[in-house]
Amino acid sequence: MLSIRLKAILDYIEEHDHLADIGCDHGYLLIAALQKGLKFVQGIDNKKGPLAQAKVNLASFLGPQVILTLSDGLEDLDSKVDTVVISGMGGINIIDILSNNIHKAQKLRKIIVQPNTNIYELRKYLNDNGFEFQSEKMVYEKKQYYEILVVKYTGKVNELSENDFIFGPYLRKERSELFIKKWTLILNKLLKAYNPDEKQEELAAKIEIIRSELGGKK
């Protein structure tokens, strides 16, 4: 069964998409995409072990419309691909993958990213480089909060605020129960670490940002 996180990513993938999963690992997302009715998928991983496992898992599907490629990022992206998923890795790695082949990334119809770290930096990179946010979703699984972003290159750099980059422009507008839970948890952790007798300006500033966001102030 697909994890809650991968299921949420799959929800953004449509039957007519020509998909590449960068860092496909086990290939579970590709299998679910094929079961959803996709006609072309490419799994890419830069490590032999995960790709060999994907080959085993996808054995009954392999053919000209289902390909697995040992490669780095978007380097050997098939020309048929119009939709890319980059999930389950660090935000800085995702930035590197996109920036190393920026012209290929710019041509894609849809890019779905799910960074495990450095979400702020990734949001900022995407917006500064003309990738527009189309949708955001937060899910919770095994005591972890995950954020999934869908972007597309338009060349337009939107005027987003620091809070948009930290909390997500769509997520902070939606203010779901999960969003409030995640940031309340982080706020409480920071408050525990905060000692008013010590000079902890950076920590105090972070606390204030989250407090005002949770309070609904813009």
Ligand SMILES: C[S@@+](CC[C@H](N)C(=O)[O-])C[C@H]1O[C@@H](n2cnc3c(N)ncnc32)[C@H](O)[C@@H]1O
């Ligand atoms: C933790 S797994 C995540 C698997 C899957 N995408 C998911 O979300 O569950 C990360 C995978 O990305 C691969 N990977 C990391 N950097 C990569 C890159 N630059 N190009 C291709 N694959 C990469 C790793 O080898 C690993 O199999």
